[in-house]
Amino acid sequence: MALLTILGVGPGDPDLITVAGLKALRQARTVAYPVAQPGAEGMAARIAAPWLHLEQRHLPLHFPMTTNPEPCQQAWHCAARQLVQAVAERPPVVLLCEGDVSLYASASYVVLQLQRMAIPRLTLRLIPGVTAMAAAAAAAHWPLALQTQQLLIAPAPETPTALDALLAKAEMLAFHKVGQRWAWLREALEQRDLLPQTLVAERVGWPDQRLVPAAELPAGSCSYFSLVLVRQAWPSLLPRDLGDAGTAV
Ligand SMILES: C[S@@+](CC[C@H](N)C(=O)[O-])C[C@H]1O[C@@H](n2cnc3c(N)ncnc32)[C@H](O)[C@@H]1O
Incomplete structure (x- = not known):
């Protein structure tokens, strides 16, 4: 199943996840999440930690904290490519997002990038979260x-x-x-x-x-x-x- 789910978690409290979100997370074989710096702990990953299991592959995606267009655009493109590869290698894939997936969310740029890339047979699903x-x-x-x-x-x-x-x-x-x-x-x-x-x-x-x-x-x-x-x-x-x-x- 070539499925990529963008999933809202938290904010903060792991229990605020939706039932649909929890189901998607439990089924995921790859869990991707944003990090502000390479090697840093992702906030969304920390929120979702109680629901993760050992067999899942973790995929940190670097989104720099800048408004400079060039590094941002590079990061979105790179994240989209990494997700496409993960979907090919180890689906289903979930990309975690703190709060709702559509409000000031890095995931939104990835969704736009993926839409532009028009990947054949990629099923994209967005599961909303609770806004802060x-x-x-x-x-x-x-x-x-x-x-x-x-x-x-x-x-x-x-x-x-x-x-x-x-x-x-x-x-x-x-x-x-x-x-x-x-x-x-x-x-x-x-x-x-x-x-x-x-x-x-x-x-x-x-x-x-x-x-x-x-x-x-x-x-x-x-x-x-x-x-x-x-x-x-x-x-x-x-x-x-x-x-x-x-x-x-
Ligand atoms: C990048 S936006 C993410 C918004 C998030 N997607 C949402 O649905 O709320 C980050 C901003 O959201 C707010 N925010 C996110 N998480 C929060 C939290 N746990 N408590 C208070 N504000 C929070 C803050 O204003 C923060 O600067």
Whole structure:
């Protein structure tokens, strides 16, 4: 069976895998996963570790942490070729992905590359995972969007002007890839009176998960594996005290 499955795991917690995902993982003879550096431990591989078995071949795929197009494109191409070879040699193959397979996922580039390569007889299957955003909202009991509200998903902005442009677009915002940007973002949110309605969710699903009201998190940098969830408003049908209760973490 020339099957390649792109599979979302976690975030953090191995138990968040879907039943379809667990079945695919158990049947896989090759398990591929992204690594940021050759020899490094892959985060998705660590999450899936409890479900792996000894007979499976491991295939780390190097995706450099850069926005420089050339090394990125080389890495996607190389990963796609390695996967095609693995499918020929030791199928079925699973490529692990942290969270959902379609949201800011390295796997998406591999899928696009494979589609361009149009490999005959390659069956490609994508099994969605739980986004870090959904896992954070569930862990914090934080409704993400209600009624007609809009939810905007974006990387954390780089400047106050970019922040204002995003705030103008939606009531709810989920900022990804926060890391060092928290240093200025915290101050900008405070100046806009949004700190009390903002939640920082760090390393969701991992044993050291932190869900912190933004006001309690100092302005230093936070983990790259952090989300900043900003609620600008509750829907008008909600009694005030219900909204206040829902803002607490
Ligand atoms: C490359 S994206 C991967 C997103 C992932 N595919 C998803 O569905 O959530 C990485 C960003 O997602 C967020 N993220 C991923 N895992 C996380 C976690 N366990 N806790 C908090 N945020 C996480 C962070 O904002 C991080 O910078």
